[in-house]
Amino acid sequence: MSFLLAWTHRFAELGPDFHTELSPTPLPDPHWVGQSPAVARELGIDETWLRSDEALQAFTGNAVLPGMRPLASVYSGHQFGHWAGQLGDGRAILLGELAGPHGPLEVQLKGAGLTPYSRMGDGRAVLRSSIREFLCSEAMHALGIPTSRALCVSGSPGRVRREEIETAAVVTRVAPSFIRFGHFEHFSHSGQHDQLRTLADFVIDHFYPACREAPGNPYAALLEAVSARTAAMVAQWQAVGFCHGVMNTDNMSILGLTIDYGPFQFLDAFNPAHVCNHSDTGARYAYNRQPNIAYWNLFALGQALLPLMDEQQQALDALEPYKALMPAALQQRMNAKLGLSDSKDGDAELTDNLMKLMAADAVDFTIFWRRLSHAGSGDLEPVRDLFLQRDAFDAWAVQWQERLQAQPGFDATATQAQMLRTNPHVVLRNHLGEVAIQRAKQGDFSEVARLQSAIERPFEALAGQEDLAAFPPDWASQIEISCSS
Template sequence: MTAQFETTFACLGTNFGAYVAPSALKDARLLHCNTTLATQMGLELSAISELVTASNLPASCKPFAMVYAGHQFGGYSPQLGDGRGVLLGERRRDQQLWDFHLKGAGKTPYSRFGDGRAVLRSTLREYLGSFAMQGLQIPTTQALAIASTAEQVRRESLEPGAVLLRVTQCHIRFGHFEFFYYQGMQDEQARLINYCAQRYLNVDPSSTHDNALALLQMATQRTANLIAHWQAVGFAHGVLNTDNMSLIGETFDFGPFGFLDDFEPGHICNHSDDQGRYAFDRQANIGLWNLNALAHALSNFIDIADIKKALASYEEILSSHYYQLMMTKLGLDTKFSEENQQLLQSLLQMLAQNRIDYTQFFRSLSHNPNHAIDLLIDREAGTRWLSKYQAACAQTPNTQRTAQMLAANPKYILRNYLAQQAIETVSNGDMGTFNALLTVLASPYNEHPELDHLAKPPADKDKHLAVSCSS
């Protein structure tokens, strides 16, 4: 049966992008498929292979490259757009529309000087990254399939090319609204606002003012919750430009991301980020900066007082959600208490001073607090903290607390050195490491004793692998 798609976004018109026929890679073949997601989308492997290789697209697909703008490292770029991707269309499942998007599908009118391609290296990283986020129950776009080819793509050097088939309910970025605002295209912006409100909030599209405010409120709440979750799990996105910010608050556009190994609050995972704008401990502030940019782009439709009120909720939502997540990781009551807040702050300071592996410490704390303290160099400070922690734990039965903590503290994360090993082995034709990594990332809170080696922190030489935006 041929897969059926709708084209609701493309039907907004060519002011919103351009129809583009994907340029299939030479001798492309399906390398991997997310079978769980395929089942959810009601698609057979043969249909997915045709979609990801762009070899035989259904007639209902109308490939469309979106146009948008964005603030990149704080500077405004007036026109960006899908330079190497196309929206194939939307597939309806369980009353929801899901975007199907090809990444690496060739040149578009927004490619500028690029070739419109993606390399296998970055495609595998995004595939793994989306699996990791899904397993950690963090909102994210999802990778459905990868196609690979022997065709070479030039970045820093020649590399194998690849295409990613990505699925999400929303490819609308903050930068979409910025584009129409700064271009003075108010009618188009109103159409986009009402389209998004009807699709993502299920509201009457007749009141643009109300819809714009509702979208800003939604984006504020979901961005705050998303970044709180990133901070709690130790994830750094690496390039939080407004064109990489999802309207519905998903982890979007995986590039030079990284999970913390040693707890370094100022960790920079993108070696192109010379000033540390997107360092781990600056993500919360950057989230608000980006929301201010979105609010400014919507200011023709929202009163300034309503904008201020919407944005004022951000810090409270983020702080409250982060506190609850961290208390769950510690096995403590999530109701706010000053004593527990101080306990958390002193722990994070101690982890930073001792350069302790973030994930390993919390997993060890879940099993045996005494063993976790053994990881610290400053044992005296650790013993003092442990005494206060055990006093805080006294109100919760041990078995209940342990179960809570093991369900909140992953054993496995996508460490950069593991991703690099998987990329290298796949490039050599061996899928074993890649498949093993997918297994633990899909259920990172389970023990997987046969794959214990994938929970090990990196050797010192592998702690600071350089990752850039190149793809």
């Protein structure tokens, strides 16, 4: 069957300084691993066609459909705090844009073969990392966290060498734009200031038009707007216990989206210093460092934009609001998790005392918040059972309940319902993904589909999915995820 898609490609029009046009490299005997009907609908893709061989070949990189204009973009960046120079789409190929309900959406293949920016890589992705990215993109979206999406993932018996020989896969990613901080760093550090201005104007015109009318310098206004979006995103990460794992500047979206799902993890036992990336030997990207690392990355973006500003102070002034915005956004999120509909002095202390207790007793992050959501009526025993320091928790719980009940028009039933809509029942824990991956390696994709169904409705306690919301097994703490994932 054939299905005609109306492709456009605004990024391609920027010209050859920004990208290299090339075709994906085919993979042998592709097969479907997973698909997102919700993303297909966002793109106006017929779901029946998406299951066809024509779609399979196109989204594996084996065929270029009419209207596609495949390319790989060039960017640079700081990796683990060090300037890495030119990087670029080493295994990602941008096919073009399709119309979404809120504007064009870029469609990109990850794992589609060598590009001029592959450096020492092979341009491929493996099955395990592609499944993780596919599932986590959709999980984050369902949690309400800004993110790239995933249309589908396909597999192949084609071989890829990582720590061991694995099979190849391609994940089709979707976002309004995949432009990163590193794109700006590339043109700034190479002295290509005309191209830097062209890129900044492109981003302002298409994604931040209000910056053009803002008082002062429009590029400083862009930096401030990006900082605000990044602050909101990172606050949501912290509130849900999400660790990105590799917050290099080339992995930071100019739109404040979560992108590049590699060694990510949702916390099991709460440990503020948890490092989810086995490659991060210096713990640079530990959970509790993410807010400050985001600011560091924004500072690097500010440095990259300096050639477009009148003076350095404009960049510093644009970055300053982040220092207040991020903690305020996080406290607002934590208040919602606690069932608080208003803000008062003392809320930060109430939250901090709780987090210290949770860290001291290594309390399971997701299960704690879900049980607390059910405890507004006064039954605290299931929550209390999570702690070793029962007396300390009891004292905190008295303060929490007093704060709850002091709210104007407090209603325990309504508060519980609001908390259950805020604190997820299911998140994409590492061990759940690992089970799905191991079955997929044997050709059984049913667990990918079951897990996808659950994470797309993370706040619902659905029958038959109790195991997905249970405590992690002992072996879960031994899972190691690295940048090679």
